[in-house]
Amino acid sequence: MSDLEELTQALARNLKRWRGERGFTLDGLAARAGVSRGMIIQIEQARTNPSVGTTVKLADALGVSITTLLDHDRTPQVRVVLPGQGVRMWSSPAGSAASMLLGDDRRGPVEMWIYRLEPGDGTASDPHPAGTFEMLHVTEGELTLDVDGERYAVPAGGAVSFEANLPHAYRNDGPGPMEMTMAVSIPPVRPAGPPGV
Structure with missing residues (x-):
């Protein structure tokens, strides 16, 4: 799986998880983020790779960082990011x-x-x-x-x-x-x- 496919899958999984944890319906998150319901469905089904602006709006609406939405391997205590790994x-x-x-x-x-x-x-x-x-x-x-x-x-x-x-x-x-x-x-x-x- 390519890095882009891995990020798309992680975003789909994490968006659905955080939307559920926050108790937001599709329509509720769409209204809060200013992103269409259809776009959220496509993202949660890993059928699209949204723009940075859309990702920021969703993260802001959910109250999480973009890193949390894209993170596929959350580490608990210490996280070192080496040059070029952002x-x-x-x-x-x-x-x-x-x-x-x-x-x-x-x-x-x-x-x-x-x-x-x-x-x-x-x-x-x-x-x-x-x-x-x-x-x-x-x-x-x-x-x-x-x-x-x-x-x-x-x-x-x-x-x-x-x-x-x-x-x-x-x-x-x-x-x-x-x-x-x-x-x-x-x-x-x-x-x-x-x-x-």
């Missing part, structure tokens, strides 16, 4: 990329990412649930961060934190590559109560 979640034709390094849900979802943006490249993110917090550390180049239309320049060695429940985007307007490490803290989601509650 899960590539996004890439552009210019060579930019984002990889999920780690994620954990024990105290509310927390994720760690590494981004590389080539000159002139960037990516945008939909708003996350209220209470989501991002921390970025730029290790090379300069990041141009846009949060709800306001731009911030963060040079190499600098860091920034912000509430991520607003539209935000990451760009590299510099002449060389930009690299950063990002940590995302997502508030826990409460399970759905009985109907009518």
Whole structure:
């Protein structure tokens, strides 16, 4: 089985499991995530490989990290991710990329990412649930961060934190590559109560 097939199977299994644990119907999760019911069915049946945006929306709606949705071999105590073993979640034709390094849900979802943006490249993110917090550390180049239309320049060695429940985007307007490490803290989601509650 290829890595992509393994991830598709893990996502199908984990999405169904977490939807059940949270007590969400297909329609309930679809409404909460802003993803069609049909797309959720296709994902749970391992018939499609959703975009990063769709996966993020589902993870946010379930209150789990993307790593949890994609994890096929959960380890209990210590998890070492060697160079190159992160899960590539996004890439552009210019060579930019984002990889999920780690994620954990024990105290509310927390994720760690590494981004590389080539000159002139960037990516945008939909708003996350209220209470989501991002921390970025730029290790090379300069990041141009846009949060709800306001731009911030963060040079190499600098860091920034912000509430991520607003539209935000990451760009590299510099002449060389930009690299950063990002940590995302997502508030826990409460399970759905009985109907009518």
